[in-house]
Amino acid sequence: QSVLSQPPSASGTPGQRVTISCSGSSSNIGSNNVNWYQQLPGTAPKLLIYNNFQRPSGVADRFSGSKSGSSASLAISGLQSEDEADYYCATWDDSLNGYVLFGGGTKLTVL
Amino acid sequence: QLQLQESGPGLVKPSETLSLTCTVSGGSISRSSYYWGWIRQPPGKGLEWIGSIYYTGSSDYNPSLKSRVTISEDTSKNQVALKLTSVTAADTAVYYCAKQGLRGARDAFDIWGQGTMVTVSS
Numbered sequence: 001q002s003v004l005s006q007p008p009s010a011s012g013t014p015g016q017r018v019t020i021s022c023s024g025s026s027s028n029i030g031s032n033n034v035n036w037y038q039q040l041p042g043t044a045p046k047l048l049i050y051n052n053f054q055r056p057s058g059v060a061d062r063f064s065g066s067k068s069g070s071s072a073s074l075a076i077s078g079l080q081s082e083d084e085a086d087y088y089c090a091t092w093d094d095s096l097n098g099y100v101l102f103g104g105g106t107k108l109t110v111l
Numbered sequence: 112q113l114q115l116q117e118s119g120p121g122l123v124k125p126s127e128t129l130s131l132t133c134t135v136s137g138g139s140i141s142r143s144s145y146y147w148g149w150i151r152q153p154p155g156k157g158l159e160w161i162g163s164i165y166y167t168g169s170s171d172y173n174p175s176l177k178s179r180v181t182i183s184e185d186t187s188k189n190q191v192a193l194k195l196t197s198v199t200a201a202d203t204a205v206y207y208c209a210k211q212g213l214r215g216a217r218d219a220f221d222i223w224g225q226g227t228m229v230t231v232s233s
Contacts, residue, residue, distance in 0.1 A: 002157065032218075033216065033218070033219075035216070035218065035219045035220075037158070037220070039158075044207055044223040044224065044225055044226050045150075045158065045207070045220070045223060046223070047213070047219055047220060047221045050213060050214075050216045050219035050221070051214075051216050051219070054214075054216075056213060056221055088157065088158055090158075090160075090218070090220075091218070092217075092218045096174040097171075097174070098171060099160065099171065099172075099173050099174055100148070100160035100163070100171075100173075100218055101160070102150075102157060102158040102159065102160060103157070104157050105157040105158070
């Protein structure tokens, strides 16, 4: 079980807005930036959101990130079938001399 | 455009050393503000950070793997290398290399290689 907690699954219908949560603690999310990754089946992860809410060039503005305290969220609006993927949050943890932590991942199904 | 390609043996025997190379094209690994990380993903499971090396030459490792991991760079070949010693079946995974440092976001992996599957088995 990861130190960063994500729901194992989420779902929505096309056009809907869905959110995926990522819960941590003061040593990780509470004091560091959060990044989000999308992993389509059989492919390498792709950076979706960095520094809590910033989008890399080429990422649709349907994807947005936020952070409050020791929790973060990824929101996907106007859900599309191609959004069906695994989503991972990640951040730095300040304990044990510091290390990168990934959440356990959330499988998003578009119904 | 920066591209990363992992390479190495797909099969490693238990107790031996796993060695992988990440070849970077389209840019120099020595560029300041670029960092390079290794991440792995066991079959059907989530992502696990292995470690990173920074343009200064310093490195950080996952505490759970630190005693077995070494990440190094070969600037003459524009490559980043991973060595993991004393492997067991639990080290079976797809291994990815990735670039970090997008606009100062040190821990954001913004460019990934396609990954290479490594199986630990006798």
